[in-house]
Amino acid sequence: MTVEAAPAWAALPVLAALLALASAAAVLDAASPGGTAGAAPRGPARAARPLAETARLLRQRRHTTAVRDGLLWQVGVAGPVVIAALMVAVVPFGGQVVADVPVGVVWFNAMDVCLWAVVWLAGWSPDSPYPLVGGYRYLAQALGYELPLMFALTAPAVAAGSLDVGTVVEAQDGLWFVVWMPVAFLVLLVGVAGFSLWGPLGAPGGGDVAGGVFAEASGVDRLLLLAGRYALLTAGAAMAVALFLGGGAGPWLPGWLWSLLKTLAVLGCLVVLRGRLPGVRPQTVVRLGWVVALPVVLLQVLAVSIVVVVEG
Amino acid sequence: MTLDLFLLLAAALFAVGLYGALSQQSVVMVMMGLELMINGVVVAAASFWYFVAPAQPDGQVLVLVVISAMTVEMAMGFAVVTLLFRAKDVDTTDTAAELKR
Amino acid sequence: MEGLLFWSPAVVAVGAGIAVFRVDSMARATYALALSFVAVGLELLLLDLAYLGVVTVLMMVMEMAIMAVFMIMFMMNSAGLMPMSMVHNRRGALALSVGVFLSLAAVALLTPWPERRGTVPEDPTRSVGTGVMETKMLVMMGVGAVLFTTIVAALVLAASRSRYDVRGGRR
Numbered sequence: 196m197t198v199e200a201a202p203a204w205a206a207l208p209v210l211a212a213l214l215a216l217a218s219a220a221a222v223l224d225a226a227s228p229g230g231t232a233g234a235a236p237r238g239p240a241r242a243a244r245p246l247a248e249t250a251r252l253l254r255q256r257r258h259t260t261a262v263r264d265g266l267l268w269q270v271g272v273a274g275p276v277v278i279a280a281l282m283v284a285v286v287p288f289g290g291q292v293v294a295d296v297p298v299g300v301v302w303f304n305a306m307d308v309c310l311w312a313v314v315w316l317a318g319w320s321p322d323s324p325y326p327l328v329g330g331y332r333y334l335a336q337a338l339g340y341e342l343p344l345m346f347a348l349t350a351p352a353v354a355a356g357s358l359d360v361g362t363v364v365e366a367q368d369g370l371w372f373v374v375w376m377p378v379a380f381l382v383l384l385v386g387v388a389g390f391s392l393w394g395p396l397g398a399p400g401g402g403d404v405a406g407g408v409f410a411e412a413s414g415v416d417r418l419l420l421l422a423g424r425y426a427l428l429t430a431g432a433a434m435a436v437a438l439f440l441g442g443g444a445g446p447w448l449p450g451w452l453w454s455l456l457k458t459l460a461v462l463g464c465l466v467v468l469r470g471r472l473p474g475v476r477p478q479t480v481v482r483l484g485w486v487v488a489l490p491v492v493l494l495q496v497l498a499v500s501i502v503v504v505v506e507g
Numbered sequence: 508m509t510l511d512l513f514l515l516l517a518a519a520l521f522a523v524g525l526y527g528a529l530s531q532q533s534v535v536m537v538m539m540g541l542e543l544m545i546n547g548v549v550v551a552a553a554s555f556w557y558f559v560a561p562a563q564p565d566g567q568v569l570v571l572v573v574i575s576a577m578t579v580e581m582a583m584g585f586a587v588v589t590l591l592f593r594a595k596d597v598d599t600t601d602t603a604a605e606l607k608r
Numbered sequence: 609m610e611g612l613l614f615w616s617p618a619v620v621a622v623g624a625g626i627a628v629f630r631v632d633s634m635a636r637a638t639y640a641l642a643l644s645f646v647a648v649g650l651e652l653l654l655l656d657l658a659y660l661g662v663v664t665v666l667m668m669v670m671e672m673a674i675m676a677v678f679m680i681m682f683m684m685n686s687a688g689l690m691p692m693s694m695v696h697n698r699r700g701a702l703a704l705s706v707g708v709f710l711s712l713a714a715v716a717l718l719t720p721w722p723e724r725r726g727t728v729p730e731d732p733t734r735s736v737g738t739g740v741m742e743t744k745m746l747v748m749m750g751v752g753a754v755l756f757t758t759i760v761a762a763l764v765l766a767a768s769r770s771r772y773d774v775r776g777g778r779r
Contacts, residue, residue, distance in 0.1 A: 308670045334673060510721055513651070515716055521709075526629065529701035529704060530698050531695060533683055550652075559722055565739075567660060568740060572751055
């Protein structure tokens with residue numbers, strides 16, 4: 196399938212799709228065991244928990260700390276949602292992409308590096324110990340998963356011979372990249388979990404530091420931070436679909452619907468796995484990232500490069 | 508958009524960085540000044556590539572080299588500051604004056 | 609329109625650069641510098657350098673995120689809650705940097721720069737990629753060696769213990 200630039204108004208439905216998928220992730224997260232609904236009884240009330248929480252946070256009065264750095268706090272709170280939207284802008288839905296950037300893969304990477312700044316600022320600015328610990332944990336973990344994530348993004352770009360996400364989707368016409376780059380796919384998903392503070396890599400927002408970067412957030416601020424987390428997870432899943440699962444390719448249904456369905460499936464896996472995997476301490480993340488993930492993903496890129504050279 | 512405008516921007520960034528590098532006492536703030544000066548060099552190299560010789564990749568490669576020079580500067584700078592701080596509990600340029608004589 | 613596209617990031621770049629040395633909080637200073645780099649990345653996008661522009665943003669935001677940790681570690685008063693002055697020879701530095709700006713600006717405006725030779729290639733990213741792998745390969749191999757040396761040297765200088773006491777030793 197071919198991918199081309201969409202008209203400017205397409206930004207709105209894509210943004211709506213991002214928020215809808217993020218909400219779906221929140222509902223699924225609440226409904227699954229070990230999720231945000233905690234010990235609430237099973238049933239529809241459990242799944243409706245995110246809705247009730249949203250309503251509560253919208254009405255809650257914000258509390259602040261004594262000497263908060265207001266400007267940096269606003270950057271930290273609004274950052275995740277904005278960055279998720281900027282990530283999705285370069286992901287093709289079906290045959291259309293909102294921002295036809297020729298270096299979309301690098302763009303996605305640059306956006307996830309901007310999260311280093313944003314999440315650390317959200318931890319720093321309240322001038323409170325637990326968020327600060329969370330912010331530093333995020334940086335430490337990022338040092339562990341970022342390099343493997345970079346090379347995981349490199350593998351499909353090498354195979355397609357382009358940094359343009361649309362061209363990568365087109366290059367998967369015969370065979371999805373996940374089939375012959377499973378390692379890169381898995382590493383990308385771990386990276387997505389890392390930059391979304393998710394599951395085993397959720398230590399920056401962990402319960403052992405009273406919620407870490409979320410600890411001092413209340414009211415609309417908290418809503419934005421939590422929504423940003425689900426939105427980031429969604430953006431990461433959408434990128435994984437475009438790079439490894441053939442984008443909008445599929446029989447019968449229109450392309451954009453296939454993109455949405457595949458993204459929903461990857462997102463669902465990420466959400467369901469959250470409560471079923473043990474948490475990993477940040478120092479272990481760094482050690483595993485450099486000693487295990489980096490060499491393995493480098494071998495994956497080497498294998499891909501050899502295939503590309505041999506095939507010509 | 509002309510070469511002159513971009514070079515003026517580069518000169519302004521370079522001068523602001525130079526002011527910081529000369530006036531700050533803390534070693535880490537001096538490094539911030541150096542980074543800002545190199546930032547100006549990036550702008551100058553890129554604009555020379557675009558406005559003078561866009562057909563060859565030389566200008567672009569220069570930008571890549573400058574960016575890696577920046578990372579080298581930061582890594583070595585922090586290593587030296589950490590060493591200084593551990594050895595003498597010092598982090599300002601005025602107190603680290605062994606090289607003066 | 610084109611003027612606005614150039615001037616707004618340019619003003620942000622220089623303004624954020626000045627802010628670096630004027631704010632009290634080290635977090636604000638570091639991220640002001642990051643903002644300056646992001647603005648310069650946007651300027652590179654104007655010059656058809658999509659890859660280098662985005663890579664500048666990527667590298668510099670990452671570098672500043674790490675820099676902030678060191679700034680806060682080494683600076684007294686890192687949150688800027690008790691403003692204090694950490695400058696020396698302010699007037700001399702100001703005079704010198706204004707002088708340097710004026711002379712650089714004079715050079716930029718008065719030099720008859722050569723005419724443009726050739727045109728921007730269709731894909732500048734591909735052009736730099738092939739450049740790095742063909743005519744400029746030696747340069748990049750040199751850079752690679754320097755970067756590796758830097759990793760080793762920085763670790764040797766900064767680490768307080770060697771590889772033989774990974775668990776901490778008798779310190």
